[in-house]
Amino acid sequence: MRGRSAVGARIGGGVVALALASVLAAPLLAQERPRPKPTDSCLDCHALLEHEPAKKFPEDIHSVRGLTCAACHGGDPTKEDMPEAMDPAKGYIGVPTRVQIPQLCARCHSDAAFMRAYNPSLRTDQLAQYRTSVHGRRLRQGDTRVAVCTDCHSVHDIRPATSPLSSVYALTIPATCGRCHSDAERMKPYKIPTDQLASYQASVHFQKLTEGDLSAPTCATCHGNHGAAPPGVESVERVCGTCHVFQEQLFDQSPHKQPWESLGFAACSTCHSNHRIEATGDFMVGTGERAVCVTCHTEYDNGWSEAKQINAKLTELDAALGAAVALLDRAERAGVAVSEGRLTEASAREKLIKARVDVHAFRAQRVATTVDDGLKITAQAEAAGHAALAELAFRRKGLGLSLLAIAFVVLSLWLLIRHLERPQA
Amino acid sequence: MALGLEPLRRWYDERFGHFFSHLVEKKQVPRHRHTLWYYLGGMTLFLFFVQVVTGILLLLYYRPSPGEAFESVQFIMTQVRFGWLIRGLHAWAANLLILTAMLHMFSTYFLKAYRPPRELTWVSGCLLFFLFLAFGFSGYLLPWNELAFFATKVGTEMMAAVPLIGHWLLTVFRGGEQVTGATLTRFFGFHVAILPLLTTAVLAHHLFFVQHFGMSVPPGVERSGTARPPMPFFPNFLLRDLMGWYIALGVLAALAAFDPWELGVKADPFAPTPAGIRPEWYFLFMFQTLKLLPAKLLWIEGEQFGVLVFGAAATLWVLVPFLDRNPEGRSGRLFTFAGVVIVVYIVVMSIWGLRG
Numbered sequence: 001m002r003g004r005s006a007v008g009a010r011i012g013g014g015v016v017a018l019a020l021a022s023v024l025a026a027p028l029l030a031q032e033r034p035r036p037k038p039t040d041s042c043l044d045c046h047a048l049l050e051h052e053p054a055k056k057f058p059e060d061i062h063s064v065r066g067l068t069c070a071a072c073h074g075g076d077p078t079k080e081d082m083p084e085a086m087d088p089a090k091g092y093i094g095v096p097t098r099v100q101i102p103q104l105c106a107r108c109h110s111d112a113a114f115m116r117a118y119n120p121s122l123r124t125d126q127l128a129q130y131r132t133s134v135h136g137r138r139l140r141q142g143d144t145r146v147a148v149c150t151d152c153h154s155v156h157d158i159r160p161a162t163s164p165l166s167s168v169y170a171l172t173i174p175a176t177c178g179r180c181h182s183d184a185e186r187m188k189p190y191k192i193p194t195d196q197l198a199s200y201q202a203s204v205h206f207q208k209l210t211e212g213d214l215s216a217p218t219c220a221t222c223h224g225n226h227g228a229a230p231p232g233v234e235s236v237e238r239v240c241g242t243c244h245v246f247q248e249q250l251f252d253q254s255p256h257k258q259p260w261e262s263l264g265f266a267a268c269s270t271c272h273s274n275h276r277i278e279a280t281g282d283f284m285v286g287t288g289e290r291a292v293c294v295t296c297h298t299e300y301d302n303g304w305s306e307a308k309q310i311n312a313k314l315t316e317l318d319a320a321l322g323a324a325v326a327l328l329d330r331a332e333r334a335g336v337a338v339s340e341g342r343l344t345e346a347s348a349r350e351k352l353i354k355a356r357v358d359v360h361a362f363r364a365q366r367v368a369t370t371v372d373d374g375l376k377i378t379a380q381a382e383a384a385g386h387a388a389l390a391e392l393a394f395r396r397k398g399l400g401l402s403l404l405a406i407a408f409v410v411l412s413l414w415l416l417i418r419h420l421e422r423p424q425a
Numbered sequence: 426m427a428l429g430l431e432p433l434r435r436w437y438d439e440r441f442g443h444f445f446s447h448l449v450e451k452k453q454v455p456r457h458r459h460t461l462w463y464y465l466g467g468m469t470l471f472l473f474f475v476q477v478v479t480g481i482l483l484l485l486y487y488r489p490s491p492g493e494a495f496e497s498v499q500f501i502m503t504q505v506r507f508g509w510l511i512r513g514l515h516a517w518a519a520n521l522l523i524l525t526a527m528l529h530m531f532s533t534y535f536l537k538a539y540r541p542p543r544e545l546t547w548v549s550g551c552l553l554f555f556l557f558l559a560f561g562f563s564g565y566l567l568p569w570n571e572l573a574f575f576a577t578k579v580g581t582e583m584m585a586a587v588p589l590i591g592h593w594l595l596t597v598f599r600g601g602e603q604v605t606g607a608t609l610t611r612f613f614g615f616h617v618a619i620l621p622l623l624t625t626a627v628l629a630h631h632l633f634f635v636q637h638f639g640m641s642v643p644p645g646v647e648r649s650g651t652a653r654p655p656m657p658f659f660p661n662f663l664l665r666d667l668m669g670w671y672i673a674l675g676v677l678a679a680l681a682a683f684d685p686w687e688l689g690v691k692a693d694p695f696a697p698t699p700a701g702i703r704p705e706w707y708f709l710f711m712f713q714t715l716k717l718l719p720a721k722l723l724w725i726e727g728e729q730f731g732v733l734v735f736g737a738a739a740t741l742w743v744l745v746p747f748l749d750r751n752p753e754g755r756s757g758r759l760f761t762f763a764g765v766v767i768v769v770y771i772v773v774m775s776i777w778g779l780r781g
Contacts, residue, residue: 335513335685337503395510399682406675413668420661 040077041085042069056157065118072096072104099139101148102130129227136227145186152176168225171209173218174200199275207279217243236274237267244268250360282318285359286311309364313371317352320378324348327385334392341384348377448636452658457646459536465529466635467666468673472522473628475677476560479515480617487567489613491606494569495691502688513681519561521677523707526554534745534764537752538641544746546634549627551743556624561705563616569609574692575702577612578604583715586728587736605694644753703778710771711735713778 046054046069057063062071070077074091076084086092096104106127108114115124126149130136135146152168159166167176178197180186187194200206200219208216222239223229231239241248251257251267260267266274271284271292283290287299287308297303325345328338351374358367438446454463486505488497501508530550533539539547566577581598585591600607646652656662704712711731718727725733741748749760 335509335683337499337509337688339499339503395682399678402678403675406671406678410668410671410675413664413671417661417664417668420664421656 040068040070041080042073042075042077045082053156060156060158061160062158071108098144098148101150102127102136102139105149126226129224132229133224133227134229145189147180151180168220170214170216170218173220174206174209177219196275199273203275203277204279205277233264233266236269240268246357247360250358254360254362256362280356282311282314282356285314303362306362306364310359310362310367313364313368314352314355314359317348317355317371317374317378320375321345321348321352321381324378324381324385327382327389331385331388331392336388336392336395338384338388341381341388344377344381344384348374348381351377449659452636452639453655454640454658454662455642455646455652455655457642457652459532459643459646462529462532462536463640463662464666464669465525465532468669469522469525469529470628470632471670471673472518472525472677473624475514475518475674476522477621479511479518482511483515484617489567489610491569491609491692494567494609495688498568498688509685510678510681513685514677516686517677517680519564520706521673523557523561525673526557527707530554531764531768533641535761536641536643537749537757538643539746539749540641540644540752541746543634543638543641546631546638547746548743549631549634552627553624553631555739556620556627558707560616560620560624561707563612563620565705566604566609566612567616568688569692570689571692571696571699572689572702574604574694575698576704577608578698579702579712580704580708581608583728583732586726586732588725588729588733591729603694644757648753706775706779709778710774713774713781716778716781 043054043057053069057069068077069075070091073095074088074093075086076090076092079085079087086094093100109122110124110127112124115122130149131140135148138146139148154167159169161168161170163169164171166172174197181192182194182197184194196219205217209218220228222231237248237251247268257267260270272278272280284292285307287294287297287304288311291307291311293303293307297307324341328341328345331341332338351370355367355370355374358370361367434446454460483501486497486501486508488494498512501512503509505511533547533550562577562580566573581595581604584594584598587594596602598608598611599605600611642652703709714735715728715731718731720727722730745760749756751757752760
């Protein structure tokens with residue numbers, strides 16, 4: 001016990017003494033190259049003392065790539081003797097402060113030449129981005145409660161973002177951001193809402209993400225990762241438009257563009273909300289109870305009638321396509337190959353999708369043109385369904401006749417056998 | 426002989442002896458309470474002919490390359506007149522053929538028809554059954570759909586478990602380390618050239634042995650003397666056989682029309698193995714057994730152990746006539762008991778594999 005506290009005291013002393021030591025030795029550290037089997041006296045001692053960082057570090061990507069504790073904390077891990085190993089003259093900095101952390105990580109991560117040796121495709125502008133983020137700006141102002149690198153990426157067990165165990169893996173990002181942003185107590189001084197995670201978890205984006213589509217947007221997709229900040233009313237449309245390209249283009253040409261801008265309405269989120277973006281449907285456009293159009297439009301204005309027409313056309317194509325699909329399904333279940341009908345169905349479905357995208361131009365004529373094209377193709381799919389069912393009827397009739405013929409032959413054979421084997425008089 | 430064929434028969438007999446005349450005039454088929462089992466052999470033969478005919482028709486359109494195999498089968502099913510029927514018949518008859526061959530083999534086993542002098546009839550029959558399994562395995566891959574691709578991958582992986590020559594076998598059958606287009610062309614070659622050649626040779630011997638030694642009367646019937654007077658092979662037995670063939674044809678046609686064999690989706694060698702991949706029903710009991718074996722058994726790998734045991738069991742099965750020295754005595758009862766255990770094992774494992 002005494003031995004252990006003595007070691008603890010020495011480590012503590014070392015930390016205090018060496019905390020004053022130079023961050024100036026950083027460039028030297030940055031030049032350190034990975035060694036296949038590094039001698040690491042830091043790990044040896046801290047593992048012996050069962051310190052958490054020593055337990056976690058072997059799994060850390062930096063350790064896996066051959067970096068040692070000294071790469072961040074400085075010192076000389078080849079020395080067994082503690083004062084020598086933790087010598088400030090050799091760059092030992094102890095535990096970095098929160099303010100120091102972004103700069104410390106950036107020593108390597110902003111050095112394109114250095115990073116090339118490890119991961120040439122990794123960006124090296126994280127620090128520059130971080131400085132533009134709300135987190136980075138507040139940190140500069142002295143707010144040490146904001147997120148720094150280690151809050152999101154974890155510390156001593158950092159994994160690449162592609163690892164499912166990483167705190168910044170696509171599926172985990174919402175929870176990682178939510179750790180602070182759902183904490184009402186923590187967010188109190190900033191006076192921002194704390195329901196983003198709950199709202200996002202009710203969204204279609206989260207649903208797709210948890211269904212296995214890792215390209216579905218997470219917090220970082222819309223807000224940025226290192227440069228995280230709210231998009232702001234004026235840029236919401238651009239943010240959504242990175243994925244929903246056509247919707248953005250159509251909205252720019254729509255009659256809503258000008259008035260909304262002057263009223264200060266955010267483009268997409270006015271109808272679709274921001275974090276709680278639910279699955280859309282034809283019900284959203286039109287004059288029904290769940291239609292978003294009726295929030296602003298009344299029965300006597302142009303928008304009302306346009307919305308009503310748009311909904312009617314979409315419903316018409318959707319119903320026609322449903323009927324054609326039902327025919328093809330019936331034939332397919334009965335064993336008739338309907339691959340060509342399915343191709344036509346897919347083309348018709350594309351038209352329906354296009355019509356639904358066209359909604360964002362908010363012009364009934366445009367939607368009607370696409371829907372009419374879709375209806376023509378749907379008619380072909382329906383014809384293919386009818387043809388398949390006719391083929392089915394033909395097969396069944398043919399089979400029935402064949403079975404009758406077979407039964408007749410079997411019966412004849414049986415009678416012939418009986419005739420041959422009848423007792424001779 | 427009716428139909429004015431007498432001169433033709435005389436001409437034939439003068440040159441080739443009386444083989445067919447004997448078959449037509451003299452051959453007798455025993456008649457007793459187990460006679461029904463005799464028809465399974467004829468039914469299997471009929472289904473084999475269905476396979477030959479439908480297989481030749483499919484060959485007219487099928488293309489054995491990864492880029493065209495799936496599309497050509499799709500073309501057969503959608504564009505070729507009655508192509509759906511031909512492909513359906515081929516797929517269904519393949520399964521019915523193995524079923525009837527299996528029933529035929531087990532009925533022969535339990536009725537002790539392998540007793541001297543019919544040892545070679547049994548051996549050639551067993552070889553035919555293994556050839557049919559090989560037909561099933563090689564034909565399964567040919568449509569190049571997802572299910573077949575991964576089932577072949579799993580199936581050929583088992584070859585690697587054969588001691589000493591496992592890896593060599595795997596590369597020979599796959600045409601490399603992986604299941605690729607080379608595997609497809611090889612399997613096609615086996616399916617349409619090598620296996621038909623072997624089957625024709627073995628089948629000719631099997632049929633010759635059947636004709637030469639005639640049908641066996643089960644020992645129980647022999648002992649009890651309950652057999653009725655035999656019936657002439659021609660036309661009485663042949664007409665009954667014909668009835669069986671027609672019934673099989675009816676069942677086949679109904680299956681092909683009402684439950685068509687699905688084509689599935691085209692194989693994508695780069696896609697992850699989908700869940701629930703399993704071989705055809707007749708390999709299920711082996712697949713399930715290998716799945717249940719521990720990683721290590723005795724001093725060898727579990728899978729290797731399983732493959733060795735199945736190999737040894739198949740060899741013993743072929744050699745049954747030489748091992749069962751006293752089919753009507755104690756050893757015969759032991760073999761009957763072993764047969765029951767084998768049947769129960771196959772049924773239980775297959776159901777387990779189907780559900781799991």
